Amino acid sequence: MARNRSCLYEEYVWEVPVRATHWINMLAIIALSVTGIYIGSPKTLGLDPSDYVMGWVRVVHFTAGYTFAISVASRIWWAFVGNRHAGWREFVPFLYPEGRRDMGRMFLYYVFISRKVPHPTGHNALAGTTYLLVFILYLVMVGTGFALYAEHAPGGVMHTLLTPLYALFSDQGMRLTHHMVMWLLVGFAIHHIYSAWLMDVKERGGVMSSIFGGYKPVKRGE
Amino acid sequence: MPKSSDEREVIPRPSGASAWEERGISRRDFMKFCTATAAALALPVSLVPRIAEALEADGRPSVIWLEFQGCTGDSEALLRAANPTVGEIVLDVLSVDYHETIMAAAGHQAEEARLKTEKERSGKYIAVVEGAIPVKDGGIYCCVGGRSAVDIAREVCGGALATIAVGTCASFGGIPAAAPNPTGAVSVSEAVPGATVVNIPGCPLNTDNLVATIVHFITFGKLPAVDGKGRPLFAFGKRIHDNCERRAHFDAGQYVEQWGDQGHRKGYCLYKMGCKGPETFHNCPTQRYNEKTSWPVGAGHGCAGCSEPHFWDTMTPFYRRLPNVPGFGIEMTADKIGLGLAAGTAAAFGIHGVVSALRKGDESDEGKEG
Numbered sequence: 001m002a003r004n005r006s007c008l009y010e011e012y013v014w015e016v017p018v019r020a021t022h023w024i025n026m027l028a029i030i031a032l033s034v035t036g037i038y039i040g041s042p043k044t045l046g047l048d049p050s051d052y053v054m055g056w057v058r059v060v061h062f063t064a065g066y067t068f069a070i071s072v073a074s075r076i077w078w079a080f081v082g083n084r085h086a087g088w089r090e091f092v093p094f095l096y097p098e099g100r101r102d103m104g105r106m107f108l109y110y111v112f113i114s115r116k117v118p119h120p121t122g123h124n125a126l127a128g129t130t131y132l133l134v135f136i137l138y139l140v141m142v143g144t145g146f147a148l149y150a151e152h153a154p155g156g157v158m159h160t161l162l163t164p165l166y167a168l169f170s171d172q173g174m175r176l177t178h179h180m181v182m183w184l185l186v187g188f189a190i191h192h193i194y195s196a197w198l199m200d201v202k203e204r205g206g207v208m209s210s211i212f213g214g215y216k217p218v219k220r221g222e
Numbered sequence: 223m224p225k226s227s228d229e230r231e232v233i234p235r236p237s238g239a240s241a242w243e244e245r246g247i248s249r250r251d252f253m254k255f256c257t258a259t260a261a262a263l264a265l266p267v268s269l270v271p272r273i274a275e276a277l278e279a280d281g282r283p284s285v286i287w288l289e290f291q292g293c294t295g296d297s298e299a300l301l302r303a304a305n306p307t308v309g310e311i312v313l314d315v316l317s318v319d320y321h322e323t324i325m326a327a328a329g330h331q332a333e334e335a336r337l338k339t340e341k342e343r344s345g346k347y348i349a350v351v352e353g354a355i356p357v358k359d360g361g362i363y364c365c366v367g368g369r370s371a372v373d374i375a376r377e378v379c380g381g382a383l384a385t386i387a388v389g390t391c392a393s394f395g396g397i398p399a400a401a402p403n404p405t406g407a408v409s410v411s412e413a414v415p416g417a418t419v420v421n422i423p424g425c426p427l428n429t430d431n432l433v434a435t436i437v438h439f440i441t442f443g444k445l446p447a448v449d450g451k452g453r454p455l456f457a458f459g460k461r462i463h464d465n466c467e468r469r470a471h472f473d474a475g476q477y478v479e480q481w482g483d484q485g486h487r488k489g490y491c492l493y494k495m496g497c498k499g500p501e502t503f504h505n506c507p508t509q510r511y512n513e514k515t516s517w518p519v520g521a522g523h524g525c526a527g528c529s530e531p532h533f534w535d536t537m538t539p540f541y542r543r544l545p546n547v548p549g550f551g552i553e554m555t556a557d558k559i560g561l562g563l564a565a566g567t568a569a570a571f572g573i574h575g576v577v578s579a580l581r582k583g584d585e586s587d588e589g590k591e592g
Contacts, residue, residue: 040543041557042494044485046475053475112577115584152464154449154503163450170536171501171527172545176556179544183560187567194571202584 010215018086021075028068035061069142085122091132093125117203121218137181144178262434264456276441284339284347287321290364290371291398292353296389297323299426333367349382354391354398355413358406372413379417393421400534420445421452425528430509431457462499465507496541497524504529
């Protein structure tokens with residue numbers, strides 16, 4: 001492909017379900033983290049025993065939890081029916097040689113060894129792998145969250161369905177896991193915003209605006 | 223309670239009934255006991271006559287009460303039983319043929335009493351086991367009359383109609399099984415895999431739950447329904463947190479922040495003081511201990527989670543919400559570590575960002591400008 005003969009065009013990369021679940025996840029994670037921190041170590045905010053401070057905080061937490069679970073499930077479903085940028089192969093680049101090469105190039109750029117900024121159309125290979133880990137953490141959060149929630153009704157449908165989790169975790173171990181994974185996700189969010197900003201600046205591919213509008217400028221040979 | 227004359231019309235009184243009155247237990251007290259037990263079992267009032275009938279009938283089940291690695295706390299709880307009193311239980315509801323702490327016989331005489339019951343009532347007696355059973359090194363860490371606990375348990379529980387594991391040690395290994403478990407202590411159901419075991423954990427168990435289980439057995443001829451951990455649902459089917467008298471303070475957002483503070487004096491929720499009510503299934507808030515006088519949370523101390531498996535290892539530290547994070551010092555809470563993680567991430571990427579911003583000559587391999 002000769003450089004002088006190439007031209008830019010707008011490619012539709014992130015479909016509506018991808019962008020919708022992205023922003024719903026973000027809002028849900030913020031709501032869940034804020035309410036979760038209060039549930040984990042509350043302050044005495046109720047002035048009167050008839051107040052319902054913790055009650056409302058928990059209502060928000062559970063509602064956001066259901067929303068998040070549905071959003072995560074929808075995104076996983078879309079990984080099988082969406083376009084190739086949304087597809088599950090994006091998240092397992094380490095399974096094929098080209099993906100492994102892209103991961104290596106991206107890593108070398110991140111650690112300042114290479115000056116070449118890879119410019120993939122969809123996810124970069126390292127980001128795709130990170131999102132696989134993040135989705136595993138999401139599933140851990142959804143699983144442990146609902147398992148803790150279901151304890152109010154032992155023998156109920158949800159409690160029965162989550163039986164394997166109660167065998168896997170001690171009750172307090174489950175709480176600790178639910179707590180620690182939140183901090184891992186907070187760490188991920190910091191990294192995620194930073195990396196998106198870095199790539200927006202360095203690869204000049206419009207990645208920041210693409211998660212709002214869905215389009216990315218891509219070069220195409222004529 | 224209805225008038226006693228009415229009861230006499232409704233409830234048939236077989237021969238055994240007079241035995242209760244001979245021992246100074248009035249008809250009224252007896253019916254109160256039946257009603258209280260029905261309530262503990264979450265049975266409808268209509269079944270009270272059936273319970274009364276079963277208890278009045280002859281044929282008290284023989285009981286062999288074994289004690290191994292325990293502190294006798296469950297026997298102590300039994301001796302302090304108020305509803306009914308221990309005299310009533312021992313003399314009228316059960317035929318306790320062997321119980322090291324309360325039996326008159328000692329030594330070989332005592333062992334003979336046990337063997338006699340095992341032989342004559344084979345497959346018909348109830349075995350009650352208190353304390354964990356050590357299995358390491360051939361079970362030598364707990365021997366009674368020259369025989370190991372695991373040996374005795376297999377013999378007695380193996381020949382029993384049903385086994386009731388009383389207290390957390392017998393139910394789940396409890397404190398003897400806590401890390402590092404030097405004696406290899408296990409629960410009754412682990413030591414005697416084939417036995418029919420119902421677990422009534424608690425440290426100590428609530429005698430009301432033991433009595434209710436036995437009454438259920440006498441009345442219906444079978445053990446009560448149990449949960450996944452072998453505990454009767456009537457006593458362990460709900461979380462302490464969900465039936466707690468301080469729950470309104472939890473929902474309101476009113477917490478004890480420090481022992482003896484205003485909130486503590488006002489009876490606020492003990493959640494922040496490490497109460498394990500939200501992870502413990504037991505009927506303490508409704509059944510209470512010692513003639514229903516009180517229970518830990520009622521007395522101003524958080525729940526220690528004593529009726530859950532491995533509580534000594536998993537529910538500690540008792541005065542903190544969350545366990546210690548493995549590999550970190552005991553002063554590090556999960557939140558401090560998490561905050562450090564987040565701050566560390568931010569710092570690392572901050573530095574990366576500064577380096578990236580100062581770095582010239584990066585080129586996008588397929589950038590717009592070409």
